[in-house]
Amino acid sequence: MSLNTLSPSNEGKDDLSNDNYNKWQNLTHNSIAIPTMSEIQEKSANVVATLIGKINEVKNFVKEKFDNLSNEMLTELTDSALVHIAKKTIASAKKENRTEAESAGIRVAVSSVVVQGAMEEAGMEKSTGSNPILELNQGDTKSDLRDSIITLHEEGVMLPNGEEVAELAARVIETNEKEHGPKVNLSEVIRALNGRELEQTSETIVRPKAEIICDHSHIENQRIDIINKIDRGAMEFRFKLTAPTEAVKALCEKQPIGEDGRPQEVTTPSGATLKRGAIIFEKTSSDTSYKLCDAFVFEKDGITVSIADPSSRDESTKGISHIYNDSNLIRTAMGLVKVEAPSNMEPEAIEQALNEILEKDLGIPGALDEVPDEAEKEYKIARYKWQHGITGELTPEQIEQAEKLEREEVFPGYTTLVEKGKHQEYLAEYGQDVRAIHSLTTGSAKSIYRILTQGLMCTTERYSRGVMRNGMSSITDFDTGGADSVFTRIDNATIRQERTGTIVVFKPEIFDRTDWYSYDGDNYGSTSGEVYSGRLSSEESFSVIAKAPNKYPRNEQMFRTGIGASFVESIEVEPNQLEGFITELKAMGLEEVNGKPIEEIVVARKKPQGEHVPNLSIPHDEPTAEQIALEQELAEKQATIQAIISGEKSYTSFNEIAELAVVADDVENAFKSMVQSIINQGKKEQLTSDLKEYLKQTMKPEELQEAASGQAPDAETAALFSFIHDTIGIDYGALYDEVSSQTIPSPDAPPMSEPPLTDDWL
Amino acid sequence: MRSFESIVTQAGNSDDNKDIPQDNPEIVGNRTEKLSKPVYFIESSNDGTVLVGIDVTIRRAEDDTTVSWYDTTRERVMTATETSQEEDRFVFKRAEEEGGGTYSFTPMDLETYNNKVKQRLLAGPDFTNEEDMIKGFLSTIDDA
Numbered sequence: 001m002s003l004n005t006l007s008p009s010n011e012g013k014d015d016l017s018n019d020n021y022n023k024w025q026n027l028t029h030n031s032i033a034i035p036t037m038s039e040i041q042e043k044s045a046n047v048v049a050t051l052i053g054k055i056n057e058v059k060n061f062v063k064e065k066f067d068n069l070s071n072e073m074l075t076e077l078t079d080s081a082l083v084h085i086a087k088k089t090i091a092s093a094k095k096e097n098r099t100e101a102e103s104a105g106i107r108v109a110v111s112s113v114v115v116q117g118a119m120e121e122a123g124m125e126k127s128t129g130s131n132p133i134l135e136l137n138q139g140d141t142k143s144d145l146r147d148s149i150i151t152l153h154e155e156g157v158m159l160p161n162g163e164e165v166a167e168l169a170a171r172v173i174e175t176n177e178k179e180h181g182p183k184v185n186l187s188e189v190i191r192a193l194n195g196r197e198l199e200q201t202s203e204t205i206v207r208p209k210a211e212i213i214c215d216h217s218h219i220e221n222q223r224i225d226i227i228n229k230i231d232r233g234a235m236e237f238r239f240k241l242t243a244p245t246e247a248v249k250a251l252c253e254k255q256p257i258g259e260d261g262r263p264q265e266v267t268t269p270s271g272a273t274l275k276r277g278a279i280i281f282e283k284t285s286s287d288t289s290y291k292l293c294d295a296f297v298f299e300k301d302g303i304t305v306s307i308a309d310p311s312s313r314d315e316s317t318k319g320i321s322h323i324y325n326d327s328n329l330i331r332t333a334m335g336l337v338k339v340e341a342p343s344n345m346e347p348e349a350i351e352q353a354l355n356e357i358l359e360k361d362l363g364i365p366g367a368l369d370e371v372p373d374e375a376e377k378e379y380k381i382a383r384y385k386w387q388h389g390i391t392g393e394l395t396p397e398q399i400e401q402a403e404k405l406e407r408e409e410v411f412p413g414y415t416t417l418v419e420k421g422k423h424q425e426y427l428a429e430y431g432q433d434v435r436a437i438h439s440l441t442t443g444s445a446k447s448i449y450r451i452l453t454q455g456l457m458c459t460t461e462r463y464s465r466g467v468m469r470n471g472m473s474s475i476t477d478f479d480t481g482g483a484d485s486v487f488t489r490i491d492n493a494t495i496r497q498e499r500t501g502t503i504v505v506f507k508p509e510i511f512d513r514t515d516w517y518s519y520d521g522d523n524y525g526s527t528s529g530e531v532y533s534g535r536l537s538s539e540e541s542f543s544v545i546a547k548a549p550n551k552y553p554r555n556e557q558m559f560r561t562g563i564g565a566s567f568v569e570s571i572e573v574e575p576n577q578l579e580g581f582i583t584e585l586k587a588m589g590l591e592e593v594n595g596k597p598i599e600e601i602v603v604a605r606k607k608p609q610g611e612h613v614p615n616l617s618i619p620h621d622e623p624t625a626e627q628i629a630l631e632q633e634l635a636e637k638q639a640t641i642q643a644i645i646s647g648e649k650s651y652t653s654f655n656e657i658a659e660l661a662v663v664a665d666d667v668e669n670a671f672k673s674m675v676q677s678i679i680n681q682g683k684k685e686q687l688t689s690d691l692k693e694y695l696k697q698t699m700k701p702e703e704l705q706e707a708a709s710g711q712a713p714d715a716e717t718a719a720l721f722s723f724i725h726d727t728i729g730i731d732y733g734a735l736y737d738e739v740s741s742q743t744i745p746s747p748d749a750p751p752m753s754e755p756p757l758t759d760d761w762l
Numbered sequence: 763m764r765s766f767e768s769i770v771t772q773a774g775n776s777d778d779n780k781d782i783p784q785d786n787p788e789i790v791g792n793r794t795e796k797l798s799k800p801v802y803f804i805e806s807s808n809d810g811t812v813l814v815g816i817d818v819t820i821r822r823a824e825d826d827t828t829v830s831w832y833d834t835t836r837e838r839v840m841t842a843t844e845t846s847q848e849e850d851r852f853v854f855k856r857a858e859e860e861g862g863g864t865y866s867f868t869p870m871d872l873e874t875y876n877n878k879v880k881q882r883l884l885a886g887p888d889f890t891n892e893e894d895m896i897k898g899f900l901s902t903i904d905d906a
Contacts, residue, residue: 288885290884290885439832439837440903441816441817441832441837441903443903444903444904446904447903447904450904459835468884469901469902469904471883471884471885471886471887472834472883472884472886472887472898472899472901472902473834473835473883473884473902474813474814474833474834474835474882474883474884475882475883475884476810476811476813476835476882477835477836480811482836483835487836487837489837489839498794498821500794500796500819501817521859521860521861522838522839522840522860524811525836554828554839554840554841554860658770659770661770662770667766698769698770699769702763702849703763703764703769706763707763711763712763717763717765717766720766721766
């Protein structure tokens with residue numbers, strides 16, 4: 001094979017810009033003939049023939065070395081050999097200012113891999129392994145691979161079947177990137193993150209974050225989070241080990257006591273000295289910080305590494321909650337490693353140092369290398385099994401489903417594997433109105449704004465990115481492990497009507513995620529032992545709702561890290577708060593969300609029509625007899641309300657008025673309207689007398705006293721008591737005096753044992 | 763103090779009087795009421811995850827009663843088989859299938875905060891008055 005066949009001539013294209021080409025043309029158009037199409041085609045055919053010849057040389061060599069190989073195995077081994085030759089050729093050449101011979105050798109070796117990979121993509125060759133092009137599409141060989149593909153494209157090199165080699169190669173890379181995400185180096189991620197500012201939303205300032213997908217055998221969720229702590233001049237890398245490596249175990253054993261009775265210094269494999277420290281959350285642009293746990297700490301080349309000691313907080317186990325936590329560890333801290341590098345350190349230097357720390361000190365070689373296809377497949381299968389609660393082997397159909405899992409960004413800076421379209425199966429089986437929801441309790445326009453613009457973050461995500469308030473949050477969810485996830489509950493539309501306060505309703509696509517776990521009760525999101533092993537699979541999570549559709553949900557789901565704003569379907573609020581929220585949100589500049597007007601996202605909750613919650617069964621298509629009876633009863637009551645308001649029906653008793661008012665859509669308005677009508681009928685005296693007796697019988701003395709002083713638990717009650725006083729003339733103070741002067745036996749509280757003192761929990 | 767709706771929902775039974783405790787199984791229908799104080803200290807016989815309760819709500823349906831609250835980091839929801847309220851103190855028994863136990867709610871005050879709560883917070887600040895302490899707890903709602 002002649003290298004000159006492939007090496008470019010001086011009038012070739014290696015550094016030929018358009019401008020240079022034009023200049024060259026002007027100089028040489030009379031001296032050098034421009035190749036014809038047939039000459040190009042001939043050259044292309046020569047190139048591919050030469051490369052295929054090289055490939056066959058290698059294949060024959062492999063065949064001679066190994067007997068009885070299947071065609072697929074032979075192809076795989078040939079791929080490996082070609083990749084090895086290419087890598088070796090590149091490694092032995094200079095990185096810059098290569099000689100012509102070096103460049104030519106590299107071009108041949110790499111182009112052979114490209115042609116081989118193109119033939120596999122075209123179906124001309126079959127391998128049991130992955131496409132060899134992908135082996136070169138990383139690290140030090142990536143640049144030469146890309147150059148080779150460009151050259152082959154420019155030369156119009158085609159396979160014998162007429163398909164263009166460069167196009168096939170590009171397709172291989174593109175398909176892989178679509179499945180796995182484009183592979184970027186850590187240094188590229190750091191460089192990109194360096195260019196980002198702190199993110200400010202309303203009053204919240206958040207440090208920017210990115211992630212890098214990496215080794216899954218040792219690192220949880222296959223990723224390292226990178227947080228730019230601009231405000232502290234540092235870049236933080238945060239990840240969790242799935243289990244302590246031998247290297248980490250050796251580092252974190254109790255320091256041996258020397259002959260002098262003092263702890264001996266422990267040195268890491270790379271020569272750094274181990275000290276005792278802590279893993280701390282630091283608020284953005286503030287001196288405020290909170291300790292998560294104690295840690296083993298060492299420094300190397302300006303980089304600080306902290307390995308969490310989840311058994312210790314303030315050098316003690318005291319205070320670690322053991323409820324929903326049989327490990328007696330700070331579960332959120334288990335396996336946690338934090339690495340901090342100065343911001344002014346070169347990204348490549350950081351990458352190199354981190355690689356060394358991971359390999360030598362933490363015992364994870366190749367952690368930052370691209371994840372091989374086989375490893376990725378293993379990971380997908382493991383994730384599929386975990387999500388669906390499958391303990392045995394997967395069926396071929398299930399394996400196929402697992403391999404289809406795609407990586408998707410579900411929260412800014414956080415990707416996970418999703419099972420696209422899975423939510424449709426859940427909705428078809430358990431109800432189209434089933435949704436995951438998150439309660440904001442009373443909520444506020446600020447929190448609504450934050451969720452609609454930033455999404456929801458779990459506790460550890462908030463704290464690690466510097467978002468902290470006043471430290472008044474309980475630490476219990478750090479101990480149980482729930483702090484790593486956002487809590488939701490699964491509701492149907494009927495149950496949502498029963499709720500109070502503000503709730504975030506998520507799109508059903510959220511259920512496509514494969515990073516959530518679930519319980520059928522309040523387990524505080526625990527990840528501990530027996531509790532965790534009893535968690536529900538995703539299918540079971542829905543069937544629990546189906547069993548008791550009208551029961552207020554005690555289920556809980558934990559979605560890892562965060563839920564992006566794009567998953568928000570609506571935010572349901574109390575009807576009397578809607579207008580205020582909309583006004584405030586608009587004043588904060590939020591007029592629309594994902595192209596929809598804010599009024600379509602922030603909506604008033606539909607209140608239940610009656611006292612009884614219809615006993616819906618699944619499917620929700622045909623109403624039951626009970627439902628029909630309830631609806632009729634409700635309709636009759638509402639008709640009676642209108643009859644009283646219009647004067648068609650006379651006043652009979654306050655009991656009737658009270659019973660009717662509570663079934664109205666708007667209790668306050670219905671009550672006031674009926675009372676006004678009764679007064680207009682000339683029945684005020686009777687109403688007043690009846691109401692006095694009624695209140696004396698139903699309200700406790702202290703409640704009458706509170707009403708007299710103007711106190712009320714909510715706005716509606718305050719308005720109604722005020723109306724009763726102003727319109728009907730009820731004097732709560734006088735009623736209280738009347739009631740207090742009577743001897744009324746106070747009820748005995750049901751016998752209940754006194755709860756133990758707090759100290760018993762420790 | 764109960765809400766207006768909670769009070770008048772007893773109107774259906776004309777023989778009812780205020781001496782009947784709220785867990786009277788004769789009372790039908792769905793009723794939602796909130797405890798009157800904004801923040802409670804919660805103790806339990808067998809549940810160390812409870813500490814602070816904000817916006818404590820009791821929902822009484824035909825076949826069950828649930829108690830829910832916000833605990834500074836997330837919503838808690840539990841099934842109650844018995845409830846009792848005496849002055850400002852509220853107690854419920856949790857359903858056995860959920861782990862059972864008794865949960866007692868008393869309004870949060872400075873003494874309780876300093877002696878029993880502060881050390882179990884991430885970084886509980888010092889407060890000189892109850893109003894600021896309550897405001898501090900209520901501000902955690904924005905992180906919900």
